[in-house]
Amino acid sequence: MMEEKGEKNGVAAMAACYQKFDPVAYLQYNYTPPRADFTRKDSIVPWKLACLHRALNEGDVSGELLVDIGSGPTLYQLMSGCEVFNKVILTDFLEVNRQELRRWLQDEGKCSLDWTPYLEHVCKLEGRRPSAWPEKAAKLRQVIVDILPIDVHCSQPLAPDTLPSAGADCLVSCFCLESVSPDLPAFTRALGNIQKLLRPGGHLLLIGALGESYYFGGPGVRIPVVPLNEAQVCTSLKESGYTLIRLEVYTLSQDMRVGVDDVTGVFFAKAKRD
Numbered sequence: 550m551m552e553e554k555g556e557k558n559g560v561a562a563m564a565a566c567y568q569k570f571d572p573v574a575y576l577q578y579n580y581t582p583p584r585a586d587f588t589r590k591d592s593i594v595p596w597k598l599a600c601l602h603r604a605l606n607e608g609d610v611s612g613e614l615l616v617d618i619g620s621g622p623t624l625y626q627l628m629s630g631c632e633v634f635n636k637v638i639l640t641d642f643l644e645v646n647r648q649e650l651r652r653w654l655q656d657e658g659k660c661s662l663d664w665t666p667y668l669e670h671v672c673k674l675e676g677r678r679p680s681a682w683p684e685k686a687a688k689l690r691q692v693i694v695d696i697l698p699i700d701v702h703c704s705q706p707l708a709p710d711t712l713p714s715a716g717a718d719c720l721v722s723c724f725c726l727e728s729v730s731p732d733l734p735a736f737t738r739a740l741g742n743i744q745k746l747l748r749p750g751g752h753l754l755l756i757g758a759l760g761e762s763y764y765f766g767g768p769g770v771r772i773p774v775v776p777l778n779e780a781q782v783c784t785s786l787k788e789s790g791y792t793l794i795r796l797e798v799y800t801l802s803q804d805m806r807v808g809v810d811d812v813t814g815v816f817f818a819k820a821k822r823d
């Protein structure tokens with residue numbers, strides 16, 4: 550019982566940190582140059598987009614429904630998946646992030662970040678002209694069917710009956726679980742909680758930070774992160790009911806370390822639910 554109380558306190562403290570999360574600042578910190586520089590082969594965002602494109606286009610991923618776990622205020626993580634799945638559900642813990650996503654979806658022109666360079670880059674990865682980005686934007690808006698609240702620390706992270714009984718065909722989650730978990734056991738439990746949202750044999754595409762102990766979710770909003778290494782990611786995936794297909798790692802060069810966190814690397818894991 551004592552352990553459960555400790556778990557609940559850690560998760561509640563983490564939720565309190567997120568009350569000050571600032572989507573606009575967060576997007577500026579992580580989704581503008583140098584971390585999102587499409588003129589540089591070694592920039593982080595092009596690496597992430599290439600991992601997602603490759604993972605979704607090597608012939609083993611298919612189905613109807615893709616669910617993005619902890620979307621935050623970003624959309625890049627769905628720009629390849631929107632061509633493979635005809636239904637996409639976005640999720641986040643905070644209303645401010647769900648609002649940011651809704652603003653883009655409704656195309657009211659009041660978005661905090663211009664996603665055009667991202668759409669152009671993914672068009673290029675698909676062998677299309679970058680000028681096809683309006684079609685890709687329209688496709689993404691067409692397949693997004695819902696933007697829902699989620700809590701990965703709940704044994705049932707989404708409201709009941711949100712998903713088909715068989716579960717989603719694919720989950721994507723980027724930089725969420727390690728940033729919302731007070732420790733490694735909580736990270737592993739959260740992986741287990743979302744595993745139940747996925748049909749057996751369905752794929753998990755997981756992007757996360759290595760060696761990160763904190764990040765700024767806004768000016769002065771320092772949020773603790775459970776520092777992970779590759780071995781811990783692999784063990785946690787295995788312990789929570791996934792078979793790892795591939796793990797890729799990006800190591801940050803000095804100029805990618807811009808003072809908004811202490812990340813040393815980024816991992817991309819493609820896995821299957823057992």
Ligand SMILES: Nc1ncnc2c1ncn2[C@@H]1O[C@@H](CSCCNC[C@@H]2Cc3ccc([N+](=O)[O-])cc3CN2)[C@@H](O)[C@H]1O
Nearest residue numbers: 579584593619621642643699700701724725728729764810
């Ligand atoms: N209990 C919960 N369940 C689900 N989601 C939850 C919960 N609590 C908060 N959330 C939701 O999860 C959050 C997701 S954003 C988390 C930010 N992760 C750290 C940040 C990201 C980042 C980006 C790019 C790069 N890079 O090198 O290019 C590095 C890094 C490392 N720093 C946020 O949307 C919150 O609203």
